[in-house]
Each structure stands twice: as structure tokens, then as C-alpha cells.
Amino acid sequence: MKILRDFVADSELIDLGFVGHPFTWWNRREGEHVVEARLDRVLSNAKWCLDFPRATSTHLDMVGVDYCPLLLDTEASLEKSNSRFVFDQRWVGKEGCEETIKEAWGKEVRGGS
Template identity: 30%
Template sequence: MIARDFNEVLIGEDKFGGRPINVSRAIRFQECLDSCRMIVIGFSGARFTWSNHRPLAHLIQERIDRVFVNADSYGLYPEASVNHLERSQSDHNPILMCLDSRRGIMIPRPFRFQPMWLSHPSFPEVVREAWMRPNELSRAITHFTEKARA
């Protein structure tokens, strides 16, 4: 697990105000995560974890504080959740990582495709099965997400 201020955004939606994101840096950041086989954990709370605290005309907010896990740790803690807490004195929001859902805040995570799945030997078969039976896109996607999560 890696949790820290990465000082870098991954996508345009991770930034409000200021200059546009540097796309090549965002791509290199994502490629690094992919090569290390890191998975993004969803979150609850405020989207942005850092702010420059300026008036709206000059306000910049970014999601630069994140938690990533590898497949092994995700398998050990499938109920892990991340919560962006309220900011107080700092320009960063504190982040709470809960590994045990009984102690933490249970947050349903949306399904997200993970590029590292492409290297799993059974992945092509999961995709093939998802598209064999259903004749509707929504059913194929539902079948795929159920199989991919298993």
C-alpha cells in the first residue's frame, strides 16, 4: 500500500482552477502505477484533497493525496476504504484508510477496470464469457463486472 501526497493529478477532473493539467506528466504517473501493478482505491468525502485557500477567482483545488494498493494487499483487505476527512489547519485534507469494514466507514466502491488484469491468464476467458451470452450491452457489462470481481 502507498498513501501520500503525490503532488500530481491523474485526470483533469482531479483539478479545479489554475493552469490545465500536464497530460504527459499524468500519463507518466499512470504508467508508473500500472508498471508497479497498483490499484486505485475509491474514496468518499470531498473530491479535492488540497487547496490554495484563495478567493474563487484565484482558487486552485487538486486531488493529489491518494492511496494505492497492489493486488495482494487488496486481496487481503477487500473491504478497505478511503475517506477524505474535513480539512482544519493544513492546506491538505487528512485521509483515513480503513482496512476493516467493521471499524471503518463502509463505502460502496464503483467498478473500475484495472489495467493489470490484462496480464492475468484467465482475463481473455472472462471477457469472452461476458460477451457470449447476452445480446444487450448492459447485460454484457454486468456479467463482465461480476466475473472480474470474483
């Protein structure tokens, strides 16, 4: 990791931060055996940041895999989205559904760098 950190510093790269879940990888285990990490990042230099001042990096949902894809939007809107939440009724009554929802809604999730 030191080699990578030195490369990023020597190249004067900037981590754009992210919106969404704080981790980009997990070991597909639950409970005390779960391991999560932010392995993936969007890096840029100062000139690129000036050229794309509204750029955002979003951690998308992990669906059927152990990593989340990143979405780089160079023309991100400063306005909030009016998308609405839709609950999939097929999950009602599934084992672990209620606990998963309670755990997810109880987590503090915010962007960071």
C-alpha cells in the same frame, strides 16, 4: 505526471478511490482564484485488495491547513454510521457563514476513483 502514471501502471497498482470531499489540496483562495486538486491517493496491488476487501480511504476535513489527511480503514464496516450532525452555534452570525453553508450543501460530493 506521466512518470507517475507509468509507475502506477507498471507496478499494477490500484487506486482505492475515496469517500468524502473530492480534493485533497487547495490553494487557500476563494472565488475565481480557488484551485483544488486530488494530489493524494491510496494505492494498492491486487493481492492487498484481496487481503483487505473492505478497506476504504476517506478524505478527512481540512482544518487550518491546505491539505486533507487521508484515513485508511482496513476493516471498514459495510453498515452506515449512525453519527449525528452537530452544528456549532459559535458560527452563527459570523461573516460568510451562511454563504459557506449554502455552498457546501449545494455541492455534489461522492466517492470515486
